[in-house]
Amino acid sequence: MFLNLLFPNRCLECGTMISAEELVCEICFEKIHFTHDDFNDNNLLKERCKLLFPVENAFALMQFDKESLSQKIIHNLKYGSREKIGKILAEWTSERISFENGKPDLLVPVPLHPRKLRKRGYNQLHLFTETISRDFEIPFDLHLVRRNFYKKAQAKKRREERIQTENIFSINKEVTNKHILLIDDVFTTGNTMASMAWEILKSENNTVSVLVMAMD
Structure with a gap:
């Protein structure tokens, strides 16, 4: 007090x-510019994902407009040492997303490289993922996917300098016959999400959906 x-x-x-x-x-x-996406129907995020990898469903909570409040929220979460923002964003998401056509089997957030995790002190997606898991009773795995390379944050690069992220991820254990919901903060080019999705889709009968806090 x-x-x-x-x-x-x-x-x-x-x-x-x-x-x-x-x-x-x-x-x-x-x-705040909420997208009002329908996870179970077509939307802009799903269409953008489909250009890069097979996707079942997709949902973006907010539009990531330049100099917008949504951008300020995400930047405070990632760079302002305000990890608890992830819980609030998850609660907003739970109020707006529906799994009426069937819940995913597993929630998997995009991992940080261990070097970046030590520097930041937390993965900005973990509390978000854990809150969604609690609200919908869906299990999560924070360590299914490993990031192989360390590089500077995408947000701090000029767009033309962003590189493809092939082979940036590896799977730590075999998972098959699962519908996996991949979770990230901001969907920009989609390269990071595509790289992670293709690694999961290498295993037999896996499918993926996408959930992001914001879409650029």
Whole structure:
């Protein structure tokens, strides 16, 4: 309580004091560009994924517009040492996504390279994944996929300098006959997600769907 008085939680957008469990105030919440995707139907994210790999379903929570509040939220999650933002984004997702045509068998977030994990101190997708798992009673595996190479964050590169991510991932154990929901923060070129998806699809009868916090 004393710390809350000294260091009150403030809206990421306008700076208004808000409760410790909130991310933005009620007024600024209306500025967030939610996609209103239907996980079980066609949408823009699914169409973009289909150009890169076979996908069952796809859902993006927000639109990642330049200089937008959604961009500010993701950047605070990844680079601002605010891991708990992942839980809030997961709760927003749970309110908007439906698995009415059948739940995935397993949730798998995109891994960080161990070097980057040590530097950041946390994987920004883990708390998000664990919250979705709890809300829908779907098991998760944080270590199914391994990242083989360390490189700078995609967001800090000029678009023309981004490289293909072939062979960047490996599978740590055999998984077959599973519908796996791949989880990432921002879908940009789709190269990272495609590389991870193809590794999983190498195993017999696996299928993949995609869930991202935001779509560029």
